[in-house]
Amino acid sequence: MVVAAPFSWSNSTPAAPPLSIELEALSAQQQQQYSKARQALRKGQVSNYKVLRKQLDDHPLAIYLDYYYLGDRLKQLSADQVADFIARAKGSPLGPRLQRRYLKYIGPKRRWDDFLTVSPKEPVSTELRCYYHRAQLQKGTKEIGYDGAESLWLSGTSQPKACDVLFDEWTKAGLRTNEQIWERMLLAFDARERGLLSYLNRKLSGDYRRYGEQLWSLYNSPKRLKKHSSFKQDNSETRAIISATLRKLTRTSPQTAIAQWQHYQQQFTFTQAQKAAIEKQIVRYAFARKDAEASAWADTRLADLAANDLTERRIRQQLKKQDWPAVKRLIEALSPEQQQSERWQYWLAKIEQHNGLQQAATERLQRIAGNRNYYAYLAADELKLDYQLAASTPQPTASSIEQLSTSKGLARVRALMANEQYGDANSEWIYLLRYSDDDKRVALSHYAQQQGWWHFAISAAIRAQIWDAIDLRFPIAYQDLFTTFADMRKVDDTLLMAIARRESSYNRYARSPKDARGLMQLMPATAKEMARRINLRYRGVSTLYQPETNIRLGSAYIQRLLKQFNQNSVLAIASYNAGPHRINSWLNDGTPLPFDVWIETIPFRETRDYVQAVLAYQVIYAKGTGQENVEMLTTQEKSASY
Template structure:
């Protein structure tokens, strides 16, 4: 620590006598920030001469104030939030200040600070009422307690002093507790519901709650539940729980029972009816139940649930029932019927029903689209792939103006220093005030900085799908291609995987724990490294492109070999796991490849496979290669070509 402080002191002294470069400022910023975090640096007097004009200087001021809140007053907080009101730091410091005041029971100061800069969420609202409770405004605080308590989720512990005081006045009533119980149960917060149950004292209400727990334990009891036993929202919530649970083990029995019970719900509970109709229909369809169709027809007789109608088409595809495919496509809204997906399947169905049905012209029209089905049509029709690429005119004055926006200057600096969370905060704050064209041009700026996922997001947020330059950057292209060659797979395939998985955010991390460009799970990375003798020792290495790409490409190659050199199966396995793909192949592997892809049960995996295969084509074409969507072997497996044999069990 002393060494770092001494080096910083020498750095400051040497730089004050000569011009300071931006690289030197970055070095000093990082060193100063580290010392503030360690508690060694308590003033910025020495840093001002060198860093006062550095874009990220406010971050040092913020960090110093945040570390010294005990020595800070409202005037300093107000001055900072006013001076830096155009940064995310003002809001963050205000929250930190309010939290500090609450923790230290400075009730009057909390009320003053909150009045100047309110934070509109339940936590800070609760804290405000606790401050009032302890500073002579008890009546107002207790009046607000009911609204904060009567919600379907748990409140933070900081609300407890308010609720404890409120309960001493005889609250909540049994009616209020019963209402909150059903709110919590309806949102699936059963732990909270159990806790709230203690406050329900009315015998009739207690009996209803006991019945809920009984049916939750044995869902099939819902079949005989009468309106005298439960009515209104309590009945709707109970039935929702019962049938969602029951349908996991017996979809057909649960659906038959629901079709009888749904008539007993009032019109005021229609939202519950709609949700259960949708849930049960999708579960029947996505599991390809033999008895699915007549039950789905009863659940949605008038084709009101678009997603269910699409699944009815998929069930028909799985049976290669082409008349039903066409009949159900016609039940979709006009816009959906004209989508690439259903135009393709309408064309295939017509051809399967009659060899005289036109094929070349519908495929030719569809092949003008840049999509999985557009590329599939082009390949079947021996036409070139249509990229439909365009680029917004990049006018230098407009770009210069954008580059001079302080928030984007700070965002760039933060990105270059790998402070991605802060960089995104700055970017989003600026982006809210940009026009559509400015957002798009900002995407090109981000691309020029190497901030690829921000560039991609710019095209997505503006819905400018033809801006392929920013939608499909190719960072680490050489690394991807070298590893693809090593694993004997298509050059752009792992690049397309990374584009879909992480949008090229090298430190991306999923909720499940997958990491890096190609989103590898730690266990998979470890096994792959051992199998292929790739140097990998620490979890943090998955954020290093060289290691992540080597491991991800090796694993992709494994999947390719495991699934008979079929990119669709291997891509699905990369996303959903080889065990699931083996099951799907054992269940429906006899189907043509395009039907198999369209009937993948998981929406995420279905979209993933179609995107990755299409992205491969785009990357190939943008690299000047002809490329193809499918190999010759894969193309033979399509519905319009020879029907494949059922694969051997894997």
């Protein structure tokens, strides 16, 4: 196992003095007994386990042993036993974890008294909420049960089977109305849940049958909205049908939606909320589909809609055309707060430069150049100024340090890390942060950094919102490995560090929903291919959690991307996030652009933010480690046509 390099921030940003926190160390005997107890449980040696467990009452992880023991015996547990465990595990994720498991077990068995003993308050998950309200009905608190049924009913998606009985009881009580079925139909329409929409339509009765059939027909063929004679009554149901259909129609034909909207808004008294929802949807898809005629109409509605997200989408389209008057007009249509962001102040300055207003541009750039982000560093480049870190790290208070020394949660984190139960340690850390105030989070961030728990230090600093604590938010982790493989691949070590910081926050065990793994969040297929290319024996995805292997393969992949894109870090960074095939398509769309315009108009927001963050992080790491003559982008990268 590779040990993380010691913290090594430059003298320009002095590191905090060591914390004096005394936590009682676990003896080797305690650690050994804990390991033996876990092993006994795994092997089913219950008698041996109980003997060992009696000797571990003072061990921080005794509660984990209890959880493992009880979790394997859900069938035998009483509600009182579970409730007792939840009380003892307060402040740890284990209480809610066992509670969920027990409730999921007893819910289908209709052990309602036990359910309410363990969960006197409504649970969070939909399935358990359904069981909870069924329990309330059986207990006789019907108002709570039926209110819960109504709340759960109003969903645009199908609910778990556990809800079926609850809905049946609610319906038998005569409480489900046509209005509630109709309201759910509208939700299902918007959620594009065709099966649910059809099911609900068959449940309507009376006058609502006609509305249901009309909504179902329009869901299947929105262009039937053109048959104006079908819509005569100006009532809430008809307006809801037209509104839902217009919002669906605009996905495929913004121009058709505009034409129909212009007709219907003259004939019906739509609410302001309906008008805004319809027009925002039309504007969104007019821009998304790059429909020139529909976009011209959308431009006339932006100011009244006052929707920053839609205005920013249009700004980028006009920025790509380098239509500076349109860009200026649109920026000025943003909310005052949004206009003042560094992003749009930078672009207003660029417009002033384009218009020959150099003094105004300089003054505007000066106002943002002292900050610490991508736009501030672009502004500094324009003015030929040094980049600023704007660093300031608060120190822990004496009271917060004292709290840490007696924190059971922190003691559990320490023990779990020592026992290599990293997933559990992460869950405990999240709980610890959740139930701490900002002063304690500051102390936790310092403590985690000193322990080499890099991602814990980062998460604590973020929760404490100490944005200027650069040494805590951007630790110099695994420096020897980054330097070694950067030299081997002839790439910049700060690029590797910046990517790892953005990808995983230095959590070596990070795993994304898309299955990217480790410090540099490598996809298994990419890692396997890179291992083949560099003649490294690939031993499976588990090795991607090893920092040395992960950085070795990640650095090789970065080298490959840089080579593919002629050593252009902007394109390599974008490719790392979105894939080289997408970058090639964005470059070859027939619109050569300056570097800053190209970055600003990257189609995927995630990739756009990613590129800007990694470029800024590189500056932070370069400045923080004392490098001289730092450049966010090379002259070649700035002058290239994108």
